[in-house]
Amino acid sequence: xxxxxxxxxxxxxxxxxxxxxxxxxxDLCEHFSLPKTTSGSWLVSLLDYFKKQQDTVQVCIASPxxxxxxxxxxxGITYLTFPESRIGKYIYQKTKSRKVAERLVNIxxxxxxxxxxxxxxxxxxxxxxxxxxxxxSIQGLVSEIYKNKAMTRFNSYISFFGKVYxxxxxxxxxxxxxxxxxxIKNAQNIIGRTNxxxxxxxxxxxxxxxxxxxxxLRNEFTNVKWIxxxxxxxxxxxxxxxxxxxxxxxxxxxxxxxxxxxxPKIKLLVTxxxxxxxxxxxxxxxxxxxxxxxxxxxxxxxxLEPEEMAYYYRTCSVCFIxxxxxxxxNSFIEAQSVxxxxxxxxxxxxxxxxxxxxxxxxxxxxxxxxxxxxxxQCLGYRTDFYDLNxxxxxxxxxxxxxxxxxxxxxxxxxxxxxxxxxxxxxEATIEEISQNLNFDDxxxxxxxxxxx
Numbered sequence: 001x002x003x004x005x006x007x008x009x010x011x012x013x014x015x016x017x018x019x020x021x022x023x024x025x026x027d028l029c030e031h032f033s034l035p036k037t038t039s040g041s042w043l044v045s046l047l048d049y050f051k052k053q054q055d056t057v058q059v060c061i062a063s064p065x066x067x068x069x070x071x072x073x074x075x076g077i078t079y080l081t082f083p084e085s086r087i088g089k090y091i092y093q094k095t096k097s098r099k100v101a102e103r104l105v106n107i108x109x110x111x112x113x114x115x116x117x118x119x120x121x122x123x124x125x126x127x128x129x130x131x132x133x134x135x136x137s138i139q140g141l142v143s144e145i146y147k148n149k150a151m152t153r154f155n156s157y158i159s160f161f162g163k164v165y166x167x168x169x170x171x172x173x174x175x176x177x178x179x180x181x182x183x184i185k186n187a188q189n190i191i192g193r194t195n196x197x198x199x200x201x202x203x204x205x206x207x208x209x210x211x212x213x214x215x216x217l218r219n220e221f222t223n224v225k226w227i228x229x230x231x232x233x234x235x236x237x238x239x240x241x242x243x244x245x246x247x248x249x250x251x252x253x254x255x256x257x258x259x260x261x262x263x264p265k266i267k268l269l270v271t272x273x274x275x276x277x278x279x280x281x282x283x284x285x286x287x288x289x290x291x292x293x294x295x296x297x298x299x300x301x302x303x304l305e306p307e308e309m310a311y312y313y314r315t316c317s318v319c320f321i322x323x324x325x326x327x328x329x330n331s332f333i334e335a336q337s338v339x340x341x342x343x344x345x346x347x348x349x350x351x352x353x354x355x356x357x358x359x360x361x362x363x364x365x366x367x368x369x370x371x372x373x374x375x376x377q378c379l380g381y382r383t384d385f386y387d388l389n390x391x392x393x394x395x396x397x398x399x400x401x402x403x404x405x406x407x408x409x410x411x412x413x414x415x416x417x418x419x420x421x422x423x424x425x426x427e428a429t430i431e432e433i434s435q436n437l438n439f440d441d442x443x444x445x446x447x448x449x450x451x452x
Contacts, residue, residue, distance in 0.1 A: 045216035049414025097125030150324035162284030194349025237316035248322025
């Protein structure tokens with residue numbers, strides 16, 4: 001299934017890896033006083049690992065930016081930017097993309113190129129370099145979002161213009177969907193995390209080599225524990241981007257209406273803020289909030305730093321994820337590591353990320369009644385259930401809410417990435433790195449035979 005690229009070893013020199021990412025990293029944003037993005041947060045912990053490995057590997061990071069072409073060295077990491085084009089964000093510009101790739105590759109002269117994501121057409125020009133090994137990390141899958149019409153999973157109370165906004169967002173994904181398919185078809189190697197992204201990747205490119213490597217956990221979440229029974233208020237934490245229809249805040253409002261009937265003082269804490277936004281989707285959400293008298297039940301937290309996110313995971317009663325589709329959700333992973341009960345949809349790669357235990361409740365997509373039921377359970381409302389086959393009685397107290405994630409499974413994954421890099425440039429065999437690499441060739445072969 002795996003084919004070594006037969007690239008000659010590095011002869012003791014530092015391995016030079018070019019990362020191509022969708023957004024500027026926090027260090028670069030701080031240096032140029034640019035607004036920080038919450039996207040790609042898993043890269044921060046991965047980069048922290050490679051900052052400590054600069055004797056053996058040199059990472060250079062390229063990202064699109066309104067700054068145009070720049071080159072900056074911060075903390076031993078070389079940051080490169082290339083011109084960001086609003087058109088180029090959605091439509092593949094063949095000549096421009098190849099010129100960018102040629103310029104960056106000539107500057108860095110990398111041993112390996114690592115593409116972090118397939119959601120945008122920026123990276124397509126790099127695939128012309130057949131002599132340089134490449135690896136592509138699957139993040140979200142725009143092609144699946146588009147095919148499943150995930151942007152159009154409406155709350156029934158969304159206004160006509162709110163629905164038009166969502167439809168526009170859906171159709172804007174079309175060219176990115178085509179670009180993503182081309183990128184995966186051209187990929188030599190893929191890094192993924194879930195059975196879902198494995199199956200989807202292989203359906204597009206059955207000849208690609210697939211490596212399963214889990215995302216690293218940011219340091220802010222490693223030593224934080226949910227405070228559990230000492231909570232004084234009933235609170236729901238919604239960590240998704242409320243302005244993005246894909247993340248399901250509209251569905252969350254449907255659930256909140258039901259939960260409020262039993263818990264009038266329930267408080268929903270949400271990241272982001274729509275109060276000052278004037279697009280048709282935000283206006284529609286505000287009308288729903290007003291219609292069902294939810295103003296006093298919702299607290300808008302704005303943009304949160306990782307430490308603040310960890311605080312709310314620790315101190316809220318339940319974490320609710322409402323996404324219409326997800327692959328490898330940072331929020332889902334971080335919430336599990338803290339230990340807060342989670343209510344999430346059974347979609348995409350989320351089931352593959354479940355570490356086990358009763359603290360994760362999966363509901364069918366758009367099932368308001370079952371999602372609300374699970375929220376009630378997590379809040380401690382008595383829910384009697386009789387299993388007549390086993391004559392067992394269940395309620396909240398009987399469930400195993402003492403789940404403690406094995407932190408050996410969520411520690412820094414930098415070593416696994418480094419092992420993949422060494423294999424791809426021919427410095428190690430798959431047998432040599434197999435003890436550290438989370439790669440299950442047999443399992444992947446079984447899945448491949450099942451679906452193809």
